[in-house]
Amino acid sequence: MTFEWPLMLWLLxxxxxxxxxxxxxxxxxxxxxxxxxxxxxxxxxxxxxxxxRRHVPPLLFLLSLTVMIASISRPVATVYLPLQQDAVILAMDVSGSMRATDVEPNRLQAAQAAAKTFLEGLPARTKVGIVSFAATASVVQAPTSSREDLVAAIDRFQLQRGTAIGSGLIVSLATIFPDAGIDVSRLIYGAANASNENDANAPLGSREGPKREFTPVEPGSYTSAVVILLTDGQRTTGPDPLEAAKMVADRGVRVYTVGVGTKEGSNIGFEGWSMRVRLDEESLKKIAEMTRGEYFYAGNAVDLKKIYETLNARISMEKRQTEVTALFAALAALLATLAAALSLWWHHRVF
Structure with missing residues (x-):
């Protein structure tokens, strides 16, 4: 605890x-x-x-005076306050490695079950959007408060090859700021593939209007939306995840990263092909650090569910430095009133 006017403490x-x-x-x-x-x-x-009995009222009065002096020194404390999130973006990896069974029944099904549990714990007014990413990224459900639509979108996940973590972050950012002029196609595919204005299936942002200038803000300062990024591998394609994280950080959005699967890496085989997948924890930790979020590791389905429960608490409450003068003043008034009441009851006089 700190005080805005510490010199007043000399009155103690x-x-x-x-x-x-x-x-x-x-x-x-x-x-x-x-x-x-x-x-x-x-x-x-x-x-x-x-x-x-004769000493209790004076003692309470002295305590009241002490708290009163502390209150006029304007105390500031770190408290947890409800946080009003307008939107939560779930960016989920749907690469082929998500069929691995080291997280039962497999990584994808465990992630789907945990995401559904996460949705149940959110306030009904909170809108949630879902972004899936593999070799590229797309919005599978625009932000909505309809839990039925969100569950249906989660159930529609289709596994694909590749892992473009940076693409998932860029599409998530464009989903949060749809009117910011973020050229998603150019950022993900490069200038050569950005001119697809007439393509109805073009990625989000490829048909945006003119770019809009913006001034970078303090990382983590935007409190109306967060991104929860879940992946089980390392980037194999797409833009650099750390460069994408820098874009997200410049707009003040926090990213909570969740790494699921085997830290050491494992071979995943399917229909005649195989690949080596390894969780890039270092990048996920840096993404969380750059955006003032937090990194979580889930080695099994139970861990994954607990992580989503923790995330529910993280995005519903926030720590904030708040002046608590009113609380101190109320406590001082209560102690003074109690001292006077006991003195009247026991001694038929006020002190």
């Missing part, structure tokens, strides 16, 4: 001075008590009987 020196004054008053009352003939008055002055 008043508290020990008041403690000393209280002790001196008690000593004076004890010395004066012997002048009275009434034994009851002497016992009351000496504090016998319910001795502890």
């Amino acid at each position: 020196l008043v508290v020990p001075a008041l403690v000393l004054l209280y002790w001196l008053i008690l000593r004076k009352r004890q010395r004066a008590a012997v002048r009275y003939a009434s034994l009851g008055l002497v016992q009351e002055a000496l504090g016998r009987g319910h001795q502890w």
